[in-house]
Amino acid sequence: MKVLIIGGGGLVGQKLARSLAARGTLRGQAIDRLVLADIVDPAPVAAGFPVDTRLCDIADPASVAAAVDADVDVIYLLAAIVSAHAEEDLDAGLRTNLFGTLNVLQRCREIGTCPVLVFTSSIAVNGGDVPQPYSDYTALNPQTSYGAQKAMGELLVTDFSRRGLIDGRGFRLPTISVRPGKPNRAASGFMSSIFREPLQGETANCPVDPDFNHYYLSPRKCVENLVKAAELKAEDLGRNRCMVMPGRVWTIAQMIEAMTAVAGPEPATRITWNRQPELDPILKGWRMDVRAERAEALGLEADASFEDNIRYFLEDDVARG
Amino acid sequence: MKVLIIGGGGLVGQKLARSLAARGTLRGQAIDRLVLADIVDPAPVAAGFPVDTRLCDIADPASVAAAVDADVDVIYLLAAIVSAHAEEDLDAGLRTNLFGTLNVLQRCREIGTCPVLVFTSSIAVNGGDVPQPYSDYTALNPQTSYGAQKAMGELLVTDFSRRGLIDGRGFRLPTISVRPGKPNRAASGFMSSIFREPLQGETANCPVDPDFNHYYLSPRKCVENLVKAAELKAEDLGRNRCMVMPGRVWTIAQMIEAMTAVAGPEPATRITWNRQPELDPILKGWRMDVRAERAEALGLEADASFEDNIRYFLEDDVARG
Numbered sequence: 001m002k003v004l005i006i007g008g009g010g011l012v013g014q015k016l017a018r019s020l021a022a023r024g025t026l027r028g029q030a031i032d033r034l035v036l037a038d039i040v041d042p043a044p045v046a047a048g049f050p051v052d053t054r055l056c057d058i059a060d061p062a063s064v065a066a067a068v069d070a071d072v073d074v075i076y077l078l079a080a081i082v083s084a085h086a087e088e089d090l091d092a093g094l095r096t097n098l099f100g101t102l103n104v105l106q107r108c109r110e111i112g113t114c115p116v117l118v119f120t121s122s123i124a125v126n127g128g129d130v131p132q133p134y135s136d137y138t139a140l141n142p143q144t145s146y147g148a149q150k151a152m153g154e155l156l157v158t159d160f161s162r163r164g165l166i167d168g169r170g171f172r173l174p175t176i177s178v179r180p181g182k183p184n185r186a187a188s189g190f191m192s193s194i195f196r197e198p199l200q201g202e203t204a205n206c207p208v209d210p211d212f213n214h215y216y217l218s219p220r221k222c223v224e225n226l227v228k229a230a231e232l233k234a235e236d237l238g239r240n241r242c243m244v245m246p247g248r249v250w251t252i253a254q255m256i257e258a259m260t261a262v263a264g265p266e267p268a269t270r271i272t273w274n275r276q277p278e279l280d281p282i283l284k285g286w287r288m289d290v291r292a293e294r295a296e297a298l299g300l301e302a303d304a305s306f307e308d309n310i311r312y313f314l315e316d317d318v319a320r321g
Numbered sequence: 322m323k324v325l326i327i328g329g330g331g332l333v334g335q336k337l338a339r340s341l342a343a344r345g346t347l348r349g350q351a352i353d354r355l356v357l358a359d360i361v362d363p364a365p366v367a368a369g370f371p372v373d374t375r376l377c378d379i380a381d382p383a384s385v386a387a388a389v390d391a392d393v394d395v396i397y398l399l400a401a402i403v404s405a406h407a408e409e410d411l412d413a414g415l416r417t418n419l420f421g422t423l424n425v426l427q428r429c430r431e432i433g434t435c436p437v438l439v440f441t442s443s444i445a446v447n448g449g450d451v452p453q454p455y456s457d458y459t460a461l462n463p464q465t466s467y468g469a470q471k472a473m474g475e476l477l478v479t480d481f482s483r484r485g486l487i488d489g490r491g492f493r494l495p496t497i498s499v500r501p502g503k504p505n506r507a508a509s510g511f512m513s514s515i516f517r518e519p520l521q522g523e524t525a526n527c528p529v530d531p532d533f534n535h536y537y538l539s540p541r542k543c544v545e546n547l548v549k550a551a552e553l554k555a556e557d558l559g560r561n562r563c564m565v566m567p568g569r570v571w572t573i574a575q576m577i578e579a580m581t582a583v584a585g586p587e588p589a590t591r592i593t594w595n596r597q598p599e600l601d602p603i604l605k606g607w608r609m610d611v612r613a614e615r616a617e618a619l620g621l622e623a624d625a626s627f628e629d630n631i632r633y634f635l636e637d638d639v640a641r642g
Contacts, residue, residue, distance in 0.1 A: 145480050152473045239462065
């Protein structure tokens with residue numbers, strides 16, 4: 001069993017790699033090789049099997065061919081240009097999110113073994129003038145270029161699966177919080193930084209009101225769901241390979257209360273509240289009343305409480321250093 | 322007012338060109354030039370203003386740049402690789418239906434004048450395991466590569482419109498019947514030929530059962546709707562620029578009765594009934610209980626009866642020769 005993580009240098013890719021290293025198996029088989037590919041050289045991960053790291057720009061078909069070995073069994077396609085970046089630079093988003101996804105799928109077709117491919121889409125595919133709640137059968141109506149490109153990726157994953165060229169499954173990731181590390185270029189960056197920084201003694205700004213609500217998942221649960229995603233049977237997926245990953249809707253106020261319940265009152269005092277109206281066009285285009293019924297029926301799970309998200313961050317990231 | 326029809330050599334493009342020639346105006350302005358572009362040189366159309374014909378392969382950005390003049394006001398993007406062809410040849414479909422659409426949108430962006438762009442999608446975007454009826458808010462779940470590529474085109478049209486690069490509007494065309502001329506490579510070809518050929522003294526085969534139902538529109542109403550589509554105001558379109566074009570659901574049996582009501586009993590006897598199970602994977606993936614509420618509210622219309630479709634064919638195509 002050979003596993004490839006494209007985007008293996010990112011937050012989710014690295015945590016997924018460590019989880020696979022700890023498990024040692026996937027789809028009931030021993031993992032005998034893991035490849036981490038990314039646009040910048042991914043950090044190596046210790047495992048009981050060989051782990052390679054490779055440079056890969058998915059926008060370049062030759063780079064994809066070099067990164068995707070013909071004997072790969074499971075591919076995670078996590079690489080993307082995120083929301084604010086794709087909004088600033090339409091061509092960069094199209095190159096990576098649309099053509100890059102297609103390049104990976106075309107490489108799978110070339111290999112000819114119908115590998116399992118787990119694609120990460122985003123709740124940014126939801127938005128605009130569409131009735132809520134969002135079920136698995138609601139029209140996608142993205143109000144960002146990132147969302148539009150992810151929705152196109154979903155269509156490709158389903159079509160290539162229908163044609164038997166891949167065994168694809170795509171999941172619309174909730175906003176991941178609490179993310180460790182540095183902020184990325186996602187408009188949702190503050191949804192982690194207002195916990196991450198205060199929990200480590202620093203200040204952070206919240207650019208929205210306390211009643212702003214959104215759909216969240218912890219990195220730990222996200223990785224657990226991605227492992228399950230690879231293990232789902234093709235016949236359980238039906239004729240649309242893409243769906244929402246379970247998450248939970250919380251307001252900023254609820255999340256801060258959860259931080260206080262876990263870590264005491266001090267961190268919340270380190271949050272500043274300067275509105276950033278330039279983020280509104282992206283943030284107000286999102287729709288957050290999401291029902292992940294298909295994924296829940298397939299065994300994927302949300303966090304039980306936001307206290308859990310805070311605890312997972314302290315255990316998995318702060319304690320780990 | 323300069324109008325460009327990409328796909329101007331096809332059935333709908335030619336009828337649209339003749340309609341624009343007869344009207345002489347669009348969006349309240351006199352048309353002073355019409356350009357017909359297609360992959361094979363389009364037939365010229367007589368009009369009270371100059372009509373150019375041009376070769377254009379939308380899969381080639383240079384060809385698109387040469388066909389789309391910087392002073393164009395309204396573009397109709399009708400060109401496509403149709404269902405059975407795109408299913409046979411995935412790359413040809415991606416080249417024309419996905420990259421070709423993107424090439425035209427990128428050319429509009431380069432021009433920088435935010436031209437009106439009318440995009441023809443297809444009811445082939447519907448399908449699979451999705452509850453019916455299909456409203457304007459139901460998830461697209463195409464079960465053909467053609468449908469997947471058209472759904473991606475819709476996402477691009479909405480995103481480029483949101484960014485102010487085009488003033489786009491897209492309509493999912495019902496199956497057009499009765500189509501004049503030669504069959505094309507669409508799996509739905511028989512839905513015209515079983516009327517067109519018998520009404521002109523020839524035999525034609527129906528490969529499905531009489532109770533097979535589908536969603537139809539006459540060429541005449543389709544062209545009327547495409548003219549209205551260009552004239553809609555951007556502010557009436559909202560945050561999803563694409564929707565179903567009104568049509569009507571008929572069974573094969575109802576349509577044959579309509580032919581008999583208009584043209585007597587003789588034509589129906591010229592239909593043969595040899596099933597073609599090789600078409601089933603495409604035909605059975607379609608879902609036909611479609612509600613075109615948004616387009617109807619905007620003033621677009623279906624045919625009143627299938628007798629009308631038969632009469633329009635006799636008036637517009639057979640009598641015209």
